Amino acid sequence: MNGATDAAQAAFRTADEAVSWITGRMKFGIRPGMKRMELFMEKLGFPQRRLKFIHVAGTNGKGSTCAFLTKTLIACGYDVGTFTSPFIERYQNRIQYNGRDIGDDSLLALVNEIKPIFDEIAETEWGAPTMFEVSTVLAVLYFAKEAYPDFVVWETGLGGRLDSTNVVTPIVSVITNVGHDHMEILGETLAQVAEEKAGIIKPGVPVVSAVEQPEAIESIRRAAAERKSTLYLMNEQFRFEPVRSDLDRQTLRFSGPFRRLDDIDITLNGAHQLKNAAVALMTLEVLRQYYAVVLDEEPFRQGMSSAQWPGRLEMVSRDPRVLLDGAHNPEGAETLAEALSTVYRYDKLHMMIAMMPTKQHEGVLRHLLPLADSLIVTEPDFFKKAEAEALAGLARDMLKELNLSLDITVEPDWKTALRLLTERTDREGDLAVVTGTLYLISDVRSWMLYRKDSDKGW
Numbered sequence: 001m002n003g004a005t006d007a008a009q010a011a012f013r014t015a016d017e018a019v020s021w022i023t024g025r026m027k028f029g030i031r032p033g034m035k036r037m038e039l040f041m042e043k044l045g046f047p048q049r050r051l052k053f054i055h056v057a058g059t060n061g062k063g064s065t066c067a068f069l070t071k072t073l074i075a076c077g078y079d080v081g082t083f084t085s086p087f088i089e090r091y092q093n094r095i096q097y098n099g100r101d102i103g104d105d106s107l108l109a110l111v112n113e114i115k116p117i118f119d120e121i122a123e124t125e126w127g128a129p130t131m132f133e134v135s136t137v138l139a140v141l142y143f144a145k146e147a148y149p150d151f152v153v154w155e156t157g158l159g160g161r162l163d164s165t166n167v168v169t170p171i172v173s174v175i176t177n178v179g180h181d182h183m184e185i186l187g188e189t190l191a192q193v194a195e196e197k198a199g200i201i202k203p204g205v206p207v208v209s210a211v212e213q214p215e216a217i218e219s220i221r222r223a224a225a226e227r228k229s230t231l232y233l234m235n236e237q238f239r240f241e242p243v244r245s246d247l248d249r250q251t252l253r254f255s256g257p258f259r260r261l262d263d264i265d266i267t268l269n270g271a272h273q274l275k276n277a278a279v280a281l282m283t284l285e286v287l288r289q290y291y292a293v294v295l296d297e298e299p300f301r302q303g304m305s306s307a308q309w310p311g312r313l314e315m316v317s318r319d320p321r322v323l324l325d326g327a328h329n330p331e332g333a334e335t336l337a338e339a340l341s342t343v344y345r346y347d348k349l350h351m352m353i354a355m356m357p358t359k360q361h362e363g364v365l366r367h368l369l370p371l372a373d374s375l376i377v378t379e380p381d382f383f384k385k386a387e388a389e390a391l392a393g394l395a396r397d398m399l400k401e402l403n404l405s406l407d408i409t410v411e412p413d414w415k416t417a418l419r420l421l422t423e424r425t426d427r428e429g430d431l432a433v434v435t436g437t438l439y440l441i442s443d444v445r446s447w448m449l450y451r452k453d454s455d456k457g458w
Helices: 003-010 015-028 035-043 062-075 104-122 131-147 190-200 214-226 271-291 297-306 330-342 361-371 388-402 414-424 438-450
Strands: 053-057 080-083 095-097 151-155 172-175 207-209 231-233 239-246 249-255 260-266 314-318 321-325 349-354 374-379 407-413 431-436
Touching (some): 015 131, 035 104, 062 080, 062 271, 095 131, 104 131, 172 190, 190 214, 214 231, 260 297, 271 297, 271 330, 314 438, 330 431, 349 438, 374 388, 374 414, 414 431, 414 438
Parallel strands (some): 053 172, 080 151, 172 207, 349 374
Antiparallel strands (some): 080 095
């Protein structure tokens, strides 16, 4: 049988088949390293070299920063590709052109182009590419061969140095912040985690960052100096001031090396979003100054104010009030706790949580338990997860340590847990919060908004 016939027989027939093949590779896990990606790009003719990337890394805030950048550039008349993770509702969410998901026909054709090369690489000493690597290649091919965007907003998956997205050379690098996440892979200290994230800094390419811890700043500063990259660091080269903060409307004043911007409105909630907006503004200023990107006043402001990001302080129901927030690490939990203390008003707070097994559970619970009036511990519909009973036991130990008392319910089935949560939130002044792993957020969001199960995943 000749090669063409083999390829035809091996081809996927539908987009669903192609997506199932990609997401099915998730069970093989994460394998940091760049060699498989480099082989992919070489065999495809280096398609990434045709694109202008804005590469965004960081522990928290990546998605919101990408949303600000994407919305504002589109509003200012540019065509924008966006690659983000994880996806909240369906696989196609992660690859977008001007805010629209990759089409099924494009996805199917490109995956069929990728599959024979995948098989070749699988036979090498480097082994089969991972799910995230295949997804990254798919995004590069879509943008380089079909969509042709002016810019690609390009979010890392994990870390930076060995992340598959690091196969590109961007026109600007962004490191939002550094915190306690994926430390089993990225390093035992914040300095080591920062060093991994600083791996996206390329020689001569400007870098924007809001990193604040002294040891993390040192890692970023050293990497930028070694690569002769101009560093724009929050509270040094740029800064912001809060002007107003109301529910669903915040205003900031930005000042940077090139100009000052007064009264920039955003609609994302939480004080941390002012910081993310400032990072996006500095990044846009770099594009304006270095690459003559035109940011007309009215569409620029409209783009910043229209940015939204699902699953982060998102109110998905008003009666009862149900707030979703993927606070899956200590820094995210601290941010959620601050928002619950300053932005939202409630008589009683009923919380539902699930976590992944590798996360910093104690740090998350320490921030959230003091605010809750009741807690339901559950599990996402995912093959990896922290067992609900074990997480509840940790919560009980934490309550003793904090000298607090709290009603804890263990319900591994998340749909039953959600029903219990909404039944508890029966008074007008109550607030329900679903938090923890984004896999749970994805489950609950799809069910509450569309009454369907999510295709969630990385």
